[in-house]
Amino acid sequence: xxxxxxxxxxxxxxxxxxxxxxxxxxxxxxxxxxxxxxxxxxxxxxxxxxxxxxxxxxxxxxxxxxxxxxxxxxxxxxxxxxxxxxxxxxxxxxxxxxxxxxxxxxxxxxxxxxxxxxxxxxxxxxxxxx
Amino acid sequence: xxxxxxxxxxxxxxxxxxxxxxxxxxxxxxxxxxxxxxxxxxxxxxxxxxxxxxxxxxxxxxxxxxxxxxxxxxxxxxxxxxxxxxxxxxxxxxxxxxxxxxxxxxxxxxxxx
Numbered sequence: 001x002x003x004x005x006x007x008x009x010x011x012x013x014x015x016x017x018x019x020x021x022x023x024x025x026x027x028x029x030x031x032x033x034x035x036x037x038x039x040x041x042x043x044x045x046x047x048x049x050x051x052x053x054x055x056x057x058x059x060x061x062x063x064x065x066x067x068x069x070x071x072x073x074x075x076x077x078x079x080x081x082x083x084x085x086x087x088x089x090x091x092x093x094x095x096x097x098x099x100x101x102x103x104x105x106x107x108x109x110x111x112x113x114x115x116x117x118x119x120x121x122x123x124x125x126x127x128x129x130x
Numbered sequence: 131x132x133x134x135x136x137x138x139x140x141x142x143x144x145x146x147x148x149x150x151x152x153x154x155x156x157x158x159x160x161x162x163x164x165x166x167x168x169x170x171x172x173x174x175x176x177x178x179x180x181x182x183x184x185x186x187x188x189x190x191x192x193x194x195x196x197x198x199x200x201x202x203x204x205x206x207x208x209x210x211x212x213x214x215x216x217x218x219x220x221x222x223x224x225x226x227x228x229x230x231x232x233x234x235x236x237x238x239x240x241x242x243x
Binding site (some may be wrong): 002003004005006007009010012013014030031033034040041042043044045053057085086087088089090092098117 | 131132133134137153154155156157158159160161162164165166167169171172173174175177216217229
């Protein structure tokens with residue numbers, strides 16, 4: 001049986017990622033393609049999200065600036081964009097539905113960084129209930 | 131490789147003739163199994179053309195329905211659209227994709243979903 005046909009730009013790029021609890025978890029900014037072992041056409045192995053992935057599509061000065069911002073938000077020498085394995089994609093319709101929680105995703109890094117480095121240092125931040 | 135490395139790249143044949151730029155990549159869900167998604171998405175081919183405005187509206191596909199005037203205008207904007215199946219891709223270089231055969235042989239894009 002012939003498989004479903006999608007066009008990557010039209011049906012996947014810029015679509016919303018939705019986690020298993022219905023929470024918004026970023027957008028599809030690029031796709032990782034890999035040639036399978038044994039050869040043949042490339043297959044989609046992951047969704048790339050966040051400013052690091054978007055910078056390649058934007059290009060030019062704005063793209064370079066986005067990449068610099070994304071790199072500042074990463075710890076250590078890790079310069080990869082946030083990667084969501086295609087194995088956790090449940091289905092694709094108007095959005096891309098995932099089978100995992102947002103907190104388990106690399107796309108959550110910006111939120112976690114903001115919490116730890118900015119919100120956490122505000123006076124009274126420790127008083128907030130868990 | 132990333133999708134963004136294919137999008138926008140110029141498709142040329144071995145004589146150096148250009149078919150235009152890649153404006154989208156067609157995927158078919160018949161690749162290796164990918165967890166809960168089932169069969170993975172395999173790259174089937176490249177949608178290529180000198181002009182992309184009609185394509186961005188979805189009108190490079192012959193089965194696309196829509197307001198007649200928009201369809202006619204988009205059809206004119208996209209009259210040079212072509213499809214290069216992945217088995218014709220010889221190499222992917224930065225901003226340039228080399229295909230086998232002649233760009234003249236590339237068919238018009240068929241229907242997708």
